[in-house]
Amino acid sequence: MWRRVASLSSSISSSFLAQTASRLNTWESLTTGIAQQAKGVIAPKEKTPFITFFLGGPGSGKGTQCIKIVETFGFAHLSAGDLLRREIASKSADGAMILNTIKEGKIVPSQVTVKLIQKEMELSDNHKFLIDGFPRTEENRVSFERIIGVEPNVVLFFDCPEEEMVKRVLNRNEGRVDDNLETIKKRLTVFQALSLPVINYYSERGKLYTIKAIGTEDEIFEQVRPIFAAFEAIPLNTRWNWYISALVVVIDMS
Numbered sequence: 568m569w570r571r572v573a574s575l576s577s578s579i580s581s582s583f584l585a586q587t588a589s590r591l592n593t594w595e596s597l598t599t600g601i602a603q604q605a606k607g608v609i610a611p612k613e614k615t616p617f618i619t620f621f622l623g624g625p626g627s628g629k630g631t632q633c634i635k636i637v638e639t640f641g642f643a644h645l646s647a648g649d650l651l652r653r654e655i656a657s658k659s660a661d662g663a664m665i666l667n668t669i670k671e672g673k674i675v676p677s678q679v680t681v682k683l684i685q686k687e688m689e690l691s692d693n694h695k696f697l698i699d700g701f702p703r704t705e706e707n708r709v710s711f712e713r714i715i716g717v718e719p720n721v722v723l724f725f726d727c728p729e730e731e732m733v734k735r736v737l738n739r740n741e742g743r744v745d746d747n748l749e750t751i752k753k754r755l756t757v758f759q760a761l762s763l764p765v766i767n768y769y770s771e772r773g774k775l776y777t778i779k780a781i782g783t784e785d786e787i788f789e790q791v792r793p794i795f796a797a798f799e800a801i802p803l804n805t806r807w808n809w810y811i812s813a814l815v816v817v818i819d820m821s
C-alpha cells in the first residue's frame with residue numbers, strides 16, 4: 568500500500584517520502600505487534616508499542632538528549648548500557664561476564680540484553696519506548712525482532728565526529744569503567760564494524776533520522792524535536808487515521 572502511494576510522484580522530496588514511508592511502516596509494525604500479542608509473545612497492553620531505537624557512537628550525546636525527549640514527549644527511557652551496568656551492580660549471574668565485555672568495549676550476547684529490555688518493557692505502563700544504545704549489531708537487531716516481535720517505528724542516529732566523541736567521553740567523569748582512551752578506541756572500532764550496518768539497514772527501510780550531533784545540547788534538541796512532534800501530530804491508532812494521512816500526502820503532492 569505505502570509503495571503505491573510513494574510511487575505516485577517522483578518529484579516528492581526524499582525526506583518527505585522517508586517520513587511518509589515511516590508513518591506507513593508504523594502501521595505495519597503496529598499490526599505486527601497486534602499479531603504477536605494474539606500469539607501471546609508479548610503481554611496485551613491498552614496501546615500498541617511505539618518504539619524508537621537511538622543509535623550513535625560512544626559519547627555522541629544520546630543519553631543527554633534522552634532526558635529532553637522524555638521530558639518533552641513522555642517516552643520511557645531504556646538505556647541498554649544502563650540495564651547492563653545495573654546487572655553488574657546487582658552482582659547477577661551475568662554480572663562478571665558483562666563487566667569484562669564492557670571493559671573490552673565488546674558487545675554482550677544479544678539474548679542477555681534483549682531479555683533485560685523485554686523485562687523493562689513488560690514492567691512499564693508506558694507504550695512509548697526510547698531504546699538508547701541498542702541494537703549495536705545485526706545480531707542484536709534480529710534477536711530483538713524475534714524475541715519482542717516488533718520493529719522500531721523510528722531510528723535516530725547521532726552522527727558525531729570521532730574527535731568530538733573522544734573528547735566528550737574523556738570529560739564525562741561519571742566513573743564508567745569504559746571511559747578511558749584504550750576502551751574508547753575499541754568501542755569506536757566496534758561501532759564502525761558492527762553498528763554501522765544496523766544504521767544502514769534502517770536507512771534502506773526509510774526509518775532512519777540522522778542528526779548532526781554537534782553544537783550545544785539545545786541546538787541538537789531543536790533538530791530532534793520535529794521528528795517526534797510529527798509523530799505526535801498524527802496518531803496512528805486506527806487504519807482510518809492511516810488512510811487520512813496517506814490522503815493528505817497525495818493532496819500535498821498535487
Ligand SMILES: Nc1ncnc2c1ncn2[C@@H]1O[C@H](COP(=O)(O)OP(=O)(O)OP(=O)(O)O)[C@@H](O)[C@H]1O
Binds near residue numbers: 627628738784
Ligand atoms: N552537545 C554537546 N556538547 C558537548 N558535550 C556534550 C553534548 N551532549 C552531551 N555532552 C556531554 O558528552 C558526554 C557524553 O554524553 P552522553 O553520555 O549523553 O553520550 P552517549 O551517546 O550516551 O554515550 P555512551 O554511548 O558512551 O553512553 C557527557 O559528559 C555529556 O554531558
Ligand SMILES: O=c1ccn([C@@H]2O[C@H](COP(=O)(O)O)[C@@H](O)[C@H]2O)c(=O)[nH]1
Binds near residue numbers: 649668670672680745
Ligand atoms: O546493547 C548493548 C548496549 C551496550 N553494551 C555494552 O555496554 C557498553 C556501554 O554502553 P552505552 O550505551 O555506551 O552505555 C558498550 O560499549 C557495550 O560494551 C552492549 O554490549 N550491548
Ligand SMILES: [Mg+2]
Binds near residue numbers: 629630646700
Ligand atoms: Mg549513554
